[in-house]
Amino acid sequence: MTASVSEPSGLYDLVVVGAGSAGLAGAVIASELGLSVALVDASTQSGGQFYRHPAPALGAVRPEALHHDWSTFSNLRRRLGASGIAHLTGHHVWSLAKEADETWTVHAVTGADGTAKRPVRIRARTLLLATGAYERQLPFPGWTLPGVVGAAGAQAMLKSGLVLPGRRIVVAGSGPLLLAVAASLAAAGARVPTVVEAAGYLRYARTPRALVANPQKAAEALVHGAALLRHRVRVRLRSAVTEVHGTDRVEAVTVTRLDRDWRPVPGTGRRIACDALAVGHGLVPQIELATALGCATRPLPDCTLGLALDGLQETSVRGLWAAGETGGVGGAELAWTEGELAGRAVVARLLGRRSDAGRIAGLQRRRDRMRAFADVMASAHAPGPGWPVWLTDDTDVCRCEEVTVGCVREAVADLGARDARTVKLLTRAGMGWCQGRMCGTAVACLAARDGVAEPPSERRPFAVPVSLSTLAALDEPAEPGGVEAEASSIEGP
Amino acid sequence: MARTPTDLVGAQPDPPFEITFDGRSVTALPGQSVAAALWGAGILAWRTTRDGGRPRGAFCGIGQCYDCLATVNGEPNRRACLVPAHPGDAITTQEGHGHDRLGV
Numbered sequence: 001m002t003a004s005v006s007e008p009s010g011l012y013d014l015v016v017v018g019a020g021s022a023g024l025a026g027a028v029i030a031s032e033l034g035l036s037v038a039l040v041d042a043s044t045q046s047g048g049q050f051y052r053h054p055a056p057a058l059g060a061v062r063p064e065a066l067h068h069d070w071s072t073f074s075n076l077r078r079r080l081g082a083s084g085i086a087h088l089t090g091h092h093v094w095s096l097a098k099e100a101d102e103t104w105t106v107h108a109v110t111g112a113d114g115t116a117k118r119p120v121r122i123r124a125r126t127l128l129l130a131t132g133a134y135e136r137q138l139p140f141p142g143w144t145l146p147g148v149v150g151a152a153g154a155q156a157m158l159k160s161g162l163v164l165p166g167r168r169i170v171v172a173g174s175g176p177l178l179l180a181v182a183a184s185l186a187a188a189g190a191r192v193p194t195v196v197e198a199a200g201y202l203r204y205a206r207t208p209r210a211l212v213a214n215p216q217k218a219a220e221a222l223v224h225g226a227a228l229l230r231h232r233v234r235v236r237l238r239s240a241v242t243e244v245h246g247t248d249r250v251e252a253v254t255v256t257r258l259d260r261d262w263r264p265v266p267g268t269g270r271r272i273a274c275d276a277l278a279v280g281h282g283l284v285p286q287i288e289l290a291t292a293l294g295c296a297t298r299p300l301p302d303c304t305l306g307l308a309l310d311g312l313q314e315t316s317v318r319g320l321w322a323a324g325e326t327g328g329v330g331g332a333e334l335a336w337t338e339g340e341l342a343g344r345a346v347v348a349r350l351l352g353r354r355s356d357a358g359r360i361a362g363l364q365r366r367r368d369r370m371r372a373f374a375d376v377m378a379s380a381h382a383p384g385p386g387w388p389v390w391l392t393d394d395t396d397v398c399r400c401e402e403v404t405v406g407c408v409r410e411a412v413a414d415l416g417a418r419d420a421r422t423v424k425l426l427t428r429a430g431m432g433w434c435q436g437r438m439c440g441t442a443v444a445c446l447a448a449r450d451g452v453a454e455p456p457s458e459r460r461p462f463a464v465p466v467s468l469s470t471l472a473a474l475d476e477p478a479e480p481g482g483v484e485a486e487a488s489s490i491e492g493p
Numbered sequence: 494m495a496r497t498p499t500d501l502v503g504a505q506p507d508p509p510f511e512i513t514f515d516g517r518s519v520t521a522l523p524g525q526s527v528a529a530a531l532w533g534a535g536i537l538a539w540r541t542t543r544d545g546g547r548p549r550g551a552f553c554g555i556g557q558c559y560d561c562l563a564t565v566n567g568e569p570n571r572r573a574c575l576v577p578a579h580p581g582d583a584i585t586t587q588e589g590h591g592h593d594r595l596g597v
């Protein structure tokens with residue numbers, strides 16, 4: 001079967017990839033200041049992961065019950081609706097290409113899960129990448145059992161589908177997101193016996209300046225803390241789920257105390273009955289579209305990589321801006337701040353005039369303040385070097401290819417692998433459907449000689465799976481127009 | 494305290510409909526993904542792995558992990574967390590890579 005490629009109307013001044021906080025803010029301001037803008041997103045609704053919300057058919061009267069700061073999103077969504085932005089929903093971008101004439105081509109596959117027959121290419125003078133992040137996972141015995149779900153995943157399914165993975169859900173891992181997840185699961189009727197946090201919160205106290213400069217973050221923590229108290233959720237610091245029990249689904253977990261390096265303290269394991277475990281160790285910037293182009297990255301304090309950006313959010317590749325979690329995980333407010341900054345920078349470049357110097361300076365100050373806090377947060381929750389102690393040789397590291405810890409250790413100890421890429425070639429860890437998104441951190445840590453992992457920096461030629469017929473069709477002349485009717489819609493206010 | 498997620502947001506959904514999972518009837522709400530409909534029915538696994546034959550279902554919930562692959566109306570390898578449920582959809586457990594008939 002051949003697939004013909006279609007092109008929605010011509011050359012846009014700006015194409016924004018991702019309709020979360022950063023992408024919406026960038027698209028809306030650029031459009032309001034006079035640019036022609038297309039906003040491309042995989043989801044059928046705007047909002048990204050943070051403002052994920054039920055489909056209209058679910059008739060949620062109070063979607064804000066699952067969110068903080070819903071008014072910021074409603075405002076952006078209203079401005080999107082009032083703008084002339086082409087909002088291309090259900091478009092999964094798999095590659096960005098810079099053409100000889102310095103314009104860009106954005107390649108996307110369409111449909112809810114990217115399997116619709118018609119691929120699309122969208123042409124742009126400039127790009128803003130606002131693709132957000134995905135959850136970082138560290139393996140432990142039993143983590144592939146049904147009922148073990150991502151912490152952010154549980155929240156995503158709750159926000160969009162109004163469902164829970166169980167009635168009694170332990171929340172575990174590391175990072176401030178866990179408190180928000182536990183609070184929303186409890187508010188939605190789940191019993192949350194405990195939140196298990198591997199880090200201690202004392203680390204924050206070592207950098208009081210960032211804390212004092214960001215009082216809203218402390219207030220946010222208090223809101224979640226109060227909600228957890230109300231639902232009688234106990235928070236255990238310096239502890240981890242080190243084993244899941246059950247044969248076909250979760251029946252209980254073992255929670256063990258950790259030392260400062262995240263090594264389990266022997267004899268401290270406690271079994272806690274539950275029917276689901278929501279687990280996550282922070283977020284990883286989703287930047288493969290940019291790294292495939294050779295964009296420079298910067299190492300973040302939690303051993304992940306973010307894009308290296310200049311004062312106006314431009315990447316090292318001219319004409320490609322980035323905002324939000326792609327530059328390091330920092331939350332929705334930082335994301336829309338950077339999105340607006342990037343949008344204004346694009347306007348200045350294309351129209352040759354600064355839109356509002358005062359506003360830009362204000363956005364930059366706000367960004368720098370929140371970035372400083374994000375870095376404190378990332379270092380406080382970086383995985384300690386001792387976590388691999390809780391693994392057994394038969395624990396799966398790579399969920400897709402079912403590669404065990406034993407195989408990875410053999411590749412490192414006997415075959416001399418020293419980095420995630422070599423382990424991948426020797427064991428197939430990271431070669432499956434998810435392309436190492438779930439196991440990348442763990443493999444890098446296990447491969448590191450001295451326990452200090454290099455962030456996996458591999459380039460992927462495709463950001464999402466693409467059929468051979470799509471690739472074959474790229475050489476054919478494009479069919480202009482027609483795509484809006486078939487595979488996209490303009491979301492109303 | 495709300496007892497259910499639908500109570501929490503005051504949901505007044507359009508009328509529910511039926512899909513099937515391995516022949517058994519499951520009630521879905523309009524706007525839910527296939528994965529959400531299955532979770533709503535207490536079903537957490539709808540795939541078995543290629544090597545170990547181990548059960549899997551939704552994990553990341555946002556289209557990144559591919560653990561939720563299901564066969565939807567005969568088509569394998571659909572990400573159930575992204576695919577919307579439609580009335581009469583037949584979801585079946587996907588075994589291995591979902592291409593057994595092709596022998597690949």
Ligand code: FES
Nearest residue numbers: 552554558559574
């Ligand atoms: S649950 Fe991860 S891709 Fe669907």
